[in-house]
Amino acid sequence: MTGRGNNNKFSRRNFLQVAAGATAFTALPAARAFAADEKATGASDHVVDVAILGGGLAGLTAARDLQRAGCESFVVLEAMDRVGGRTLNHDLGNDQFSEAGGQWIGPGQTAIADLTRELGIGTFPTYYQGKTTFMAGDGQASVDLGGTFGTDMKIAAKLDELARGVPSGAPWKAERAAELDKMSLGDWLAQQGFSPEDRIGWSISSFLTGGVMPAKMGFLHFLSMINSADSRYDRLDSIKDSAQETRISGGSQVLSLKMAEALGDKVRTASPVRRIRDWDQSVVTLETDTGIVHARQIILAMSPAMCQQIDFDPVLPTPRQELQRQWPAHSPARKVAHVYKKPFWRDKGLNGHIMQAQGPIFWAYDNSPEDASTGVINAFVAQSMLPADHQQAEKILSEIYARALGEEALHPIQYHDHDWGQDPWILSCVSAIPPGFWTQHGEALHPSVGRLIWSGTETAGIWAGYMDGAVRSGHRAALQALNNLRRSA
Template identity: 70%
Template sequence: MDEKQKRVASDAPPSGANLSRRGFLGAAAGAVAVAAMPSEAAALRTNSDDVLDVVIVGAGLAGLTAARDLRRAGCESFLVLEASDRVGGRTLNHDLGNGYISEAGGQFIGPGQTAVADLARELGIATFPTYYQGKTVFLAGEGRVAMDLEGTFGTDMKIAEQLNELARGVPSGAPWQAERAAELDAMSLGDWLVKQNLKPEDRIGWSIGSLLSGGAMPAKMGFLHFLSMINSANSSYEQLDSIKDSAQETRFVGGSQILSQKMAQALEGKVRLSAPVRQISDWDQSVVSLHTDNGTVRARRVIVALTPALCNQVHFDPPLPALRHELQRRWPAHTPGRKVTLVYAKPFWREQGYNGHVIQANGPLLWAFDNSPPDGSIGVINTFVTQSMLASEPARAQAQLTDILAQALGDHARHCTQFYDHDWGQDPWTISCVSAIAPGFWTRYGAALHPAVGKLIWSGTETADIWAGYMDGAVRSGHRAALQALQALRQV
């Protein structure tokens, strides 16, 4: 670092300092033209004298936020390496034509998610409310029930209040530090729900909620982890799981991937795509070497902005400490997530008094919802589906889903104009969408999640203090990683 960079880094706020809490932009904004990123990686520098201050592995929300913060602090000696041919990580927009998009990955934000809301405001990206006015349809076999839930999923408030009380004692960023961590981590969410004597229909609701929020059925969802998720949402299960006044309340104009696209565009050649890091050497020395398919780059600090499961695709030399290695090796990667988009000439369900939300018990459709653009000029329904119950062949999958939606919303649902099916498990640089943490995991391996190892700084949404697993958590983790890198470089 030169003297100017040292001075700027010394003025950086201490780790954990609060960022802006101003509200996010709510005014309408025009479509934003995003410059195309290069599809092929440029050759990386290999000269032994070329040592960067920071290399960031991963160009999702976490990695790009960290890069943006480094530049804002005056550091220009950095590079972002991305294995994929695009930026955005687990956010991805489908181009529907005529300026319309639909999100294939993470897309919602809500109250308390101030970090991602502030980022959108700074980037000039507007937001709009998720559509939920009208009746939600529940399907069970041939049975069908429609009711107005007023922006909720019909949560059993008695059960929710018990969960909220328990969640207050489980810190979201470090659940293993809870006073009752050993007791709570020894059971699954399913174990706890069994003791509540739920009715069969209520058990179905909780199963679907667990799958959507945490990526696993209650029997495989660690109870301690589930409580830590609720803790992120101000210890309010309703704020975590509903739409109105909750984590699914708001969407981005232009789709969620535009956050990463605009950050990468502003980084002016600092992002290298199609550059998977295969090996990280000498992480315990003063200079670290990162070996990619396009050459080797060297740095004084490395921010690894990847889900722990993806870290297993990198060879570390020397081997990582045993606990960190085991955390990565055992990190759950069995919940890839599959999201399907159906496009219609218009949102016909609204005219019939429905909100486009459909929940199916014991079928391939977990949750369908209205994902139309702000002006409702075309109709879009997004669906979360059960991978094993939906055909893999597109035409068969489309037939299955349109049959289900026709049962819920009428025959108009059979006539979609576009169909997109995205299975995150088929993406080698993602492999998993959300992390369904199993019972016993946090108390055994949690202590290795955050601490830096040698010159390696861990980032990514899973490391966030609050809203881990969400876009907001990714942004928060990027801010923290950049501060850690700048503070470490001050001491070099």
């Protein structure tokens, strides 16, 4: 897939709906057959049809699909003591939340939008009305960007044209893959004759989109991300009509919380899988911190980098081993939230958005609740430029906010600080794919190995790396597991 117009979106969405409906009818007899077989042979109640590793959006979506298709023989094993994966809410009190991880949805992200509606969860627009403040050294300026990040449209047009030839789910299959994968985004930008000011803007954009500076971002990968957004860079890197346009009522983690609640005791938290044995046999054995699990199909709804922490016996095929070993896990991200009595900056014609060329803030933005009953400024910050001590970090950031927004910023009523790099079960928020990676390792990303089905947002056909990609990958993995079970019945 390259460019995707409205007709393609419509047909793809209808296909998924039809496939889900067909699965509900065709998989049910197979699920009943397995249950009857176990009862007749006394095989054991300890063998489940499907074991899902990961209780984030991908894993829980897969579990929900299995249950809706009539399969009740499954378990979700989550290493952490909570569900949600790379989505996490800070509870601000009074039923208000601020997100520490992934949080936005936008045009074309139909999978997560559909899930939100099905769960009865509302959405509301990201606030961007007013002026954005740019800071560099002692200077600053406030500009009304109208919901964009001030993208150079000529450069965006060049990127759009190149992105049309790079399939988002399989960039290594692009006709010019070998050529484009040799360079970084920084290499390509250097050829465009940018001014130093323009380079600063692109550096911020690269970090927010992919977790690294342009010099470490593979150009082929960057183009595949644009391809997900209908090959329109402005849909990837803005707020209005873009991937950052819409927020989820109750915070993004609420999606996983509601799915897990409905699944009940089929979800086991604090159950990391340490070893997977006999993945090439009819029944696979998983060794977890809470006991042994036997299953016929395994869905690994987790980052390839985290798969590397599991001991596989027998060892995985070399291409898959190398993909996991080389998968980048160096984009941890640190995200903070200042909470105020009200969003005072709005009364001053400011939107609360701050970009800093020389300092710890990549991007700060208004993350207040829909009713604006409190004011919240969230920010992506540079770990190396802030002390680890939260009290000190809060003071430094408050002083920067005071320069940009006013003296009221010196007096937050709450401060929240989450460094994803300190979470042993996450390590990296996004996958900053470097130059040369896809053409060398891409072919090993999707194919299942024995009874192992690879899932997680990184495997999505479109919107890989986003919440929408996670949901899509969960749908695909569940369908694949059900079809495998039917064929082996």
